[in-house]
Amino acid sequence: MSKSLKLAALYPDHLNLNGDVANFLVLQKRLQWQGHAAEIVSLTSSSNLSDFDVVLAGHGSIAAWADIKRIDPEIIKNVLNFIDSGKSALVIASAYDQLAEEVLGSKNRTGSHRSEFVKTSEGIVGYLNTDSNEEVLRWHKNSLFTLLHGPVFVKNPELADEFIIKSGLVKEIQPNIHSIEIDELARASRKIAFEN
Amino acid sequence: MVRPGGGSALPGLVLSKLAPKLVYKTLGSFQQGLVVVTGTAGKSTTTKMLVAIARAHGLEVFTNPSTANIEQGFFSTIIKQGNLFGKVPGQIAIIEMDEGHAAQVVANVKPKVSVILNVFEDQLDRFIDPALVRDKLLTVAKATTGTVLLNADDQNCLLIAAELNQSQTKYFGITSEVSIAAKSKLNYAPTYLPQLPAPTATAEVVALQERKVTVEIAGKSVSFDLPSRGLHFALDAVAALATAESILGESFDLVKASKVLDEIPPVFSRGEIREVNGEQVEFILVQNPPSMQLNLDNLAPELDQVFFAIGRDVHDPSWMWTVDLANLKHVSVVTGFNYADAALLLRYNEIPVEKIEAEYFKAIDEFFKLPKPKNGIKTVIYSADSMRRLRRHMGFTDPEDVQRV
Numbered sequence: 001m002s003k004s005l006k007l008a009a010l011y012p013d014h015l016n017l018n019g020d021v022a023n024f025l026v027l028q029k030r031l032q033w034q035g036h037a038a039e040i041v042s043l044t045s046s047s048n049l050s051d052f053d054v055v056l057a058g059h060g061s062i063a064a065w066a067d068i069k070r071i072d073p074e075i076i077k078n079v080l081n082f083i084d085s086g087k088s089a090l091v092i093a094s095a096y097d098q099l100a101e102e103v104l105g106s107k108n109r110t111g112s113h114r115s116e117f118v119k120t121s122e123g124i125v126g127y128l129n130t131d132s133n134e135e136v137l138r139w140h141k142n143s144l145f146t147l148l149h150g151p152v153f154v155k156n157p158e159l160a161d162e163f164i165i166k167s168g169l170v171k172e173i174q175p176n177i178h179s180i181e182i183d184e185l186a187r188a189s190r191k192i193a194f195e196n
Numbered sequence: 197m198v199r200p201g202g203g204s205a206l207p208g209l210v211l212s213k214l215a216p217k218l219v220y221k222t223l224g225s226f227q228q229g230l231v232v233v234t235g236t237a238g239k240s241t242t243t244k245m246l247v248a249i250a251r252a253h254g255l256e257v258f259t260n261p262s263t264a265n266i267e268q269g270f271f272s273t274i275i276k277q278g279n280l281f282g283k284v285p286g287q288i289a290i291i292e293m294d295e296g297h298a299a300q301v302v303a304n305v306k307p308k309v310s311v312i313l314n315v316f317e318d319q320l321d322r323f324i325d326p327a328l329v330r331d332k333l334l335t336v337a338k339a340t341t342g343t344v345l346l347n348a349d350d351q352n353c354l355l356i357a358a359e360l361n362q363s364q365t366k367y368f369g370i371t372s373e374v375s376i377a378a379k380s381k382l383n384y385a386p387t388y389l390p391q392l393p394a395p396t397a398t399a400e401v402v403a404l405q406e407r408k409v410t411v412e413i414a415g416k417s418v419s420f421d422l423p424s425r426g427l428h429f430a431l432d433a434v435a436a437l438a439t440a441e442s443i444l445g446e447s448f449d450l451v452k453a454s455k456v457l458d459e460i461p462p463v464f465s466r467g468e469i470r471e472v473n474g475e476q477v478e479f480i481l482v483q484n485p486p487s488m489q490l491n492l493d494n495l496a497p498e499l500d501q502v503f504f505a506i507g508r509d510v511h512d513p514s515w516m517w518t519v520d521l522a523n524l525k526h527v528s529v530v531t532g533f534n535y536a537d538a539a540l541l542l543r544y545n546e547i548p549v550e551k552i553e554a555e556y557f558k559a560i561d562e563f564f565k566l567p568k569p570k571n572g573i574k575t576v577i578y579s580a581d582s583m584r585r586l587r588r589h590m591g592f593t594d595p596e597d598v599q600r601v
Contacts, residue, residue: 014388017317019517025544061317061325067388113324117512127512129324150514154540182543188536188554196508196533 005031005038005169008052010075011060011068012042018127018150020058020092026153026160027054033178034170046078054167055082059093059149076102088167089143092152096145097132117193118148124159125190126152142166155193157186220304222274226258228288229308231443234298234336235347236316236329237486238432240463241423243292245436246311248460249453250290253444258286288443299332302339310340311439313431315352315385317518318484326352326385334359343442345435348400349375350384354392368438369397370431374404378427380493383486399438401430411454413437418450420458424467426494428486433457465583467491469573472590473564477574481583483509488519491577495523500569504542505532505556507581513537521545528566531559532582556582557589564590 007028012021021040028038041052049055057079060068068075076098083089091099113131120137126148128136138145144163146152153160161173223230233243247259260273277284293301312333317326334356337344344360346353348369357365375382402417403410409430410419422429436457441448462468465481478496482488504527506513513534524547530539531553539552553559563574578586587593 013386016518018512018514022517022544029544061385062327063386063388115324127514129512150512151517154517154537154544182540185536185540185543185552189534189540192534192536196511 005036005053006051007038007040007054007056008043008049009040009056009058010043010046010079011064011072012058013044014064014068015058015060015095017059017061017064018093018129020150021056022151023058023090023092023153023160024054024056026151026157027164030157030160030164030173030179031169033176034164034174036170046072046075049078049082050085050087053087053169055079055087055089057089057091057095057099059095065094065098083141083143086142088163088169090163091143091145093130093147093149096134096147097130099145100132100134119190119194124148124152124156125193126150126155127193139166142168155186155189157183217304219274220301222284223289223291223301224305225283226286226289228255228443229342230305231288231290231439232293232298232302232307232310232336232340233291233313233435233439234293234295234310234333235313236295236318237484237490238313238428238435239292239294241429241432241466242311242313242435242439243290244463245433245457245460246439247290248456249436249440250288250443252452252456253440253447253449255444256285256287258284258289260291293336295329295332299335302336307336307340308342309345309439309443310336311345311435312337312347312353312356313435314347314350314382314486316383316484316486317385318486318515329385330355340364345439345442347384347431347435348394348397349382351387351389351392352385354395355387355389357395358392365395366438366442367395367397368399368431368434369394370401370404370427370434374401374430375427378404380427380490382427382431383489397438399434399441401434404430409433411437413441413450416450418454420454422457423460423462426467426490428490429467465578467494470592472574475568475574477576479583480575480577481580482577483580485515485518488516492519492521492523495575496572499526499572499575501528501563501566501572501574502526503528503559503563503574503576503578504530504538505559505576505578505582505586506534506538507556507579507583507585508533509581510534510537510579513541516541521547526550529553529559529563531556532579534579556585560586560589 007024009021009024024040031038115129118128119125124137128147129149130147132147136147164170233239247257250257315326315329330352337356337360343366344364345366346357348367399413402412407422407425409422411434440453465479468479469476480491482491527542527549529551530549535554542549
């Protein structure tokens with residue numbers, strides 16, 4: 001193992017409503033398969049994000065976000081600073097909305113709610129459960145913003161690998177025996193999503 | 197016309213188009229009114245217990261099978277049990293209602309009594325946010341003309357209670373000592389608000405050891421065996437007893453009620469054990485994060501043979517990733533419509549899986565051909581769609597055909 005990486009999940013008790021933190025399990029395993037150890041750390045403060053290689057801000061309920069903003073009023077600013085520093089964050093669903101609201105200064109909402117599986121033009125499949133009008137998937141610097149809730153990397157391991165490369169954690173993904181079956185199952189999962 | 201094996205909403209859909217108001221007319225026609233059991237988890241078991249207690253006290257009860265808890269299901273039940281004009285026999289209706297549909301039903305027919313069991317983080321692809329589920333349950337509570345029975349340990353229920361006339365509320369619960377000592381936890385949806393003080397429960401679980409539970413109600417104490425193990429079944433039992441006491445008033449006989457609960461079989465696939473090919477098999481339904489978590493927490497230890505099937509009913513399998521799988525040590529076959537997501541869940545969590553089988557009926561046949569396990573009994577963990585398909589495939593078509601072991 002050449003590198004030991006630290007992955008910080010922000011407020012996982014609050015921001016894991018649809019299993020968003022599982023994205024870190026995918027990253028951890030895929031990094032291991034490339035020969036790098038990765039530690040997942042649960043954070044209940046955003047004050048020292050620079051200590052970490054990657055940050056995950058997942059999806060939370062209305063009440064969860066109200067609570068986080070009460071106990072950690074600087075969270076949005078701290079995550080934006082982390083992203084601006086060039087490090088990689090994975091920002092999901094309501095966390096995406098929160099950051100977009102801060103950056104754009106207004107709520108980008110359609111007024112109508114969409115709850116469905118979608119496939120992006122890049123072939124990424126995930127569940128959309130939002131009234132947000134943001135792009136479903138957007139790269140900003142080295143960070144990934146997505147409205148697709150839950151474990152988006154489970155269904156889309158190619159996206160996880162792209163994230164690993166953009167984050168600079170690994171220069172290129174080496175083929176490995178571990179991911180063969182997993183990637184085959186992920187292909188089946190993406191197909192099944194539109195058969196129901 | 198009603199499909200065997202559990203599915204029962206389709207004929208109701210037809211009738212609901214022909215006579216849309218019939219269900220409300222029927223539900224509103226009972227001399228002793230309508231009792232609604234709702235909330236995220238435990239509706240089927242609580243309803244079955246409550247109905248059995250009421251019948252043991254001589255009440256003629258109209259009720260719905262557990263798989264018919266949405267509007268079309270009520271129509272299907274009326275088709276099965278009623279005459280041409282939707283008139284069904286019974287003095288009282290005790291109905292399990294899906295939390296999403298209950299608000300719509302009570303806009304048309306007001307319950308006399310309602311039971312609000314809990315709010316968990318569940319079906320968020322459908323309900324979006326737990327606060328919205330709470331709002332729907334509040335609508336049911338507000339529409340209730342008589343008593344509203346609420347879970348004293350769930351802060352969501354206390355927020356609902358705060359909006360009601362306090363004279364119409366009653367509470368059931370589990371002592372903190374019992375909750376802390378239990379193998380599994382009831383993780384209600386957090387409100388992230390300052391904790392409201394727990395009200396005095398009129399009925400409370402005061403001891404639980406495996407299936408043996410002790411409940412205190414109206415100053416009296418009684419012990420009996422639950423149909424299956426687990427804290428959630430104890431909650432269902434105390435909710436049923438509290439509601440029965442409220443409905444029956446002075447004629448409520450606690451000893452008689454506890455004897456009923458001592459003998460009642462589980463609702464099918466809620467910890468049901470039945471004989472298949474000469475050996476005992478446990479059937480466990482997992483429908484949502486709390487039911488999967490509670491059932492996995494209560495799995496018998498060292499199981500050699502586990503069948504794990506996630507079917508078409510799990511529209512978005514994301515929620516499975518919120519469940520702690522630490523107690524699931526090994527899976528023999530993973531299958532179902534969502535076999536790929538289920539297999540990914542197990543693989544990433546490094547749970548040994550012997551076989552991933554996309555063809556469901558082949559998976560069933562192969563699992564039941566396995567020799568009798570050395571440790572434990574064959575255990576089937578499945579979602580609702582997989583349950584229905586398996587039951588039809590195996591010929592277990594009568595929902596009442598459930599034995600107590």
